[in-house]
Amino acid sequence: MKVRENVVKIGLCSTSLMAVAALFIVVAYVFFNGAGIINLSFLLESPYRFEYGGIFPQIIGSLCLVGICLLFAVPLGVASAIYLVEYAPDNIVTASVRFFIECLAGIPSIVIGLFGLVFLVYRLGLGISMLSGGLTLGFMILPWTVRASEEAIKTVPYSYMEASLALGASKWQSIYGVILKSAYPGIITGILLGMGKAMGETAVVLLTAGSGLESFLPQSILDPVASLPVYIYMLATQGHTEASYSRAFGASLVLITMFLIISMFAMFLRNRYITRNSGF
Amino acid sequence: MNKVNVEWVIEKLLFISAISSSFIVFFIIIFMLHEGIPALAIGWDFFFGMDWSPSNNQFGIFPIVVSTFVVGIGSLLIAAFIGIPAAVYLAEFSPRWVHSIVKPCVEMLVGIPSIVLGFFGLMVLIPLIRDSLGGWGECILAGWIILAIMTLPHVISISEDSIRAVPKGFKEASVALGATELQTIRKVILPNARSGILASLILGMGNAIGETMAVLMVIGNPNIPWIPSSILEPVSVLTSVIVIGINYAVWGSMHQHALFAIGIVLFAIVAILNAITTTVIRKGVSR
Numbered sequence: 143m144k145v146r147e148n149v150v151k152i153g154l155c156s157t158s159l160m161a162v163a164a165l166f167i168v169v170a171y172v173f174f175n176g177a178g179i180i181n182l183s184f185l186l187e188s189p190y191r192f193e194y195g196g197i198f199p200q201i202i203g204s205l206c207l208v209g210i211c212l213l214f215a216v217p218l219g220v221a222s223a224i225y226l227v228e229y230a231p232d233n234i235v236t237a238s239v240r241f242f243i244e245c246l247a248g249i250p251s252i253v254i255g256l257f258g259l260v261f262l263v264y265r266l267g268l269g270i271s272m273l274s275g276g277l278t279l280g281f282m283i284l285p286w287t288v289r290a291s292e293e294a295i296k297t298v299p300y301s302y303m304e305a306s307l308a309l310g311a312s313k314w315q316s317i318y319g320v321i322l323k324s325a326y327p328g329i330i331t332g333i334l335l336g337m338g339k340a341m342g343e344t345a346v347v348l349l350t351a352g353s354g355l356e357s358f359l360p361q362s363i364l365d366p367v368a369s370l371p372v373y374i375y376m377l378a379t380q381g382h383t384e385a386s387y388s389r390a391f392g393a394s395l396v397l398i399t400m401f402l403i404i405s406m407f408a409m410f411l412r413n414r415y416i417t418r419n420s421g422f
Numbered sequence: 423m424n425k426v427n428v429e430w431v432i433e434k435l436l437f438i439s440a441i442s443s444s445f446i447v448f449f450i451i452i453f454m455l456h457e458g459i460p461a462l463a464i465g466w467d468f469f470f471g472m473d474w475s476p477s478n479n480q481f482g483i484f485p486i487v488v489s490t491f492v493v494g495i496g497s498l499l500i501a502a503f504i505g506i507p508a509a510v511y512l513a514e515f516s517p518r519w520v521h522s523i524v525k526p527c528v529e530m531l532v533g534i535p536s537i538v539l540g541f542f543g544l545m546v547l548i549p550l551i552r553d554s555l556g557g558w559g560e561c562i563l564a565g566w567i568i569l570a571i572m573t574l575p576h577v578i579s580i581s582e583d584s585i586r587a588v589p590k591g592f593k594e595a596s597v598a599l600g601a602t603e604l605q606t607i608r609k610v611i612l613p614n615a616r617s618g619i620l621a622s623l624i625l626g627m628g629n630a631i632g633e634t635m636a637v638l639m640v641i642g643n644p645n646i647p648w649i650p651s652s653i654l655e656p657v658s659v660l661t662s663v664i665v666i667g668i669n670y671a672v673w674g675s676m677h678q679h680a681l682f683a684i685g686i687v688l689f690a691i692v693a694i695l696n697a698i699t700t701t702v703i704r705k706g707v708s709r
Contacts (some may be wrong), residue, residue, distance in 0.1 A: 144603075147602060147603065147604055150604055151511075151515055154505065154507045154508070154510055154515060155515070155516070155520075157504050157505075157507040157508040157511065158507075158508035158511045158512055158516070158520075158524050158578070159524070160504050160508070160527075161504070161505075161508055161524070161527065161528050161531060161574055161575065161578060162523070162524055162527045163532060163573070164571050165527050165528075165531045165534070166423075166527075166539070168534060168539060168542050168571075168579060169534075171542060171545075171546060172538060172542065176546075184520075190706065204534050217439075218439050218443055219443070221435070221436050221440070222436075222439045222443045224436055225433075225436035225437055225439060225440040226440060228435070229433055229436060230440070236527075238444065238665055239441065239444040241444075241623075242443075242444035242445075242447040242448070243443055243444055243447075243515065245447045245693070246443075246444075246446060246450075248628065248692055248693060248696040249447075249450065249632075249689060249692070250631075250632025250633075250634070250661065250688055250689065251630075251632070251634065251694055252634045252661050252664055252665065252685065252688070253450070253454065253685045253688060253689050254450065255449045256454065256457075256664065256668075256682060256685045257449070257453055257454060259668070260453050260454075260457050260682070261449065261453050264673070267454075268448070269701055269708075281446055284443055284446065285443075288443060312427060312429055313432075314428070314429050314432045330687050331489050337531050339533070341535070342533070342534075342535025342536065342537065342538070343535075344535070344537040344634070344635040344666060345634040345635055345661070348653035348665065349665075371535060371537045371635075374537050374538070374541055375537055375635065375639075378541045378639065379639065380543055380687035386699070389546065390541060391541075394535075394537075394538045394583040397535055397538060398534065398535070398538060401533055401534075401535060402530070404528075405530060405533055409526065409529075
């Protein structure tokens with residue numbers, strides 16, 4: 143009986159190790175195939191066709207897209223979260239606002255991309271551009287920003303609010319000076335996770351922001367812009383040569399590295415936040 | 423008086439933010455319907471037509487819908503077979519140090535950009551399948567494996583949480599009655615965590631069906647989709663048809679309307695799955 147228990151335990155353990163193995167195999171494979179091509183000129187030059195040059199415009203383009211996305215989603219998301227937690231009366235309007243934001247989280251990214259294409263690119267006439275791409279990414283991560291900010295604001299003990307109000311601060315002063323100050327590490331963690339999601343998103347950017355092979359830096363926010371994920375997609379599906387595959391691996395490695403830095407920073411922030419808050 | 427005004431303005435501004443966040447969904451629905459209705463209006467031949475061939479003006483999505491479910495359900499089964507035991511291990515047996523290694527890895531797996539995973543599949547899985555099992559290599563099986571890797575972390579995280587949420591007293595009572603640890607898990611813990619685990623699977627299915635790039639790169643995407651008869655055949659799924667078609671569709675043509683209509687179908691499928699998840703969770707809580 144004891145033997146059987148142990149066998150089952152080992153079996154269970156090995157399944158959880160499979161998840162870890164999947165991560166390591168993918169990351170290691172990309173690393174070993176991509177590390178060889180990465181050097182300064184790869185990171186700082188512009189691409190030329192599929193096989194030559196570097197990925198500088200792609201890196202800058204991805205950062206710009208994420209920047210616009212955050213400029214849109216963070217203020218709107220945090221403001222919505224503050225309203226929902228601190229102000230919203232318990233009525234049908236609040237319930238439907240919550241419901242629709244939940245719905246937004248469930249919409250597949252390709253559908254949001256189609257919406258960006260028809261609404262921003264064609265209807266508003268923004269064209270295939272950095273602005274269209276960034277805003278559409280913003281629609282995509284908005285519900286995550288709202289949810290993360292709500293969670294963070296809710297964890298602040300209500301006694302803080304009471305103490306602040308008792309000292310004569312107004313409601314908004316209390317929220318701004320006390321609640322947000324205690325909740326910001328949680329909010330930033332949520333934003334970082336959304337940022338990672340936006341950075342790796344391909345379908346949305348492919349439909350709204352550009353073909354990925356642009357070899358120039360965008361001059362204005364209404365220019366088409368290159369981005370790492372779309373660049374990888376183009377090289378992987380249309381390159382068909384060793385040189386373009388190895389470039390795609392190099393770009394994948396850069397993308398994964400950027401993502402790992404962001405998510406480690408988020409985890410670090412969250413752990414510090416948890417240990418600090420559990421001190422009470 | 424002035425202070426009160428500022429407070430009032432701020433409250434209204436916050437209210438407007440919340441309202442506009444939720445209005446985005448309205449906009450999405452309205453615009454998708456506006457673009458998609460001409461194709462949806464085809465009716466029976468759109469939903470149950472067997473031929474998808476835009477150049478011949480035939481827009482039947484039935485084979486694509488079937489392929490989508492085949493790919494989604496298969497990947498989910500793989501993810502469930504690995505993910506549920508892994509969740510049991512993480513929640514019940516794992517020593518602290520193992521947990522502190524496995525958990526962050528699982529969380530990071532969620533974030534590996536889908537394009538990178540798809541590229542990995544294209545370079546590794548497809549040659550592997552082609553050489554060992556024959557066929558084109560780009561096939562349903564490759565889609566299953568890649569999607570299972572993407573769904574796995576969700577299944578593990580949510581299942582683990584719902585296993586941990588089973589009250590400790592249940593387990594203690596069962597062990598006190600002389601049941602072994604494994605018997606306890608099988609007869610007490612898992613039945614009580616059932617709704618959470620089920621919810622994680624349905625949610626995973628929604629994610630798998632809505633996933634675009636990773637699947638697109640490994641399933642082959644034949645121009646004229648058919649209902650697959652073996653897992654080594656290439657297929658097209660809803661998301662991949664949209665991405666590949668949107669480059670060729672003339673704006674304003676029936677092809678473009680049909681692609682938006684596919685978007686609506688996709689949206690509807692995922693919304694239904696999400697609604698089922700919410701119901702399952704709510705039922706589990708009230709029980």
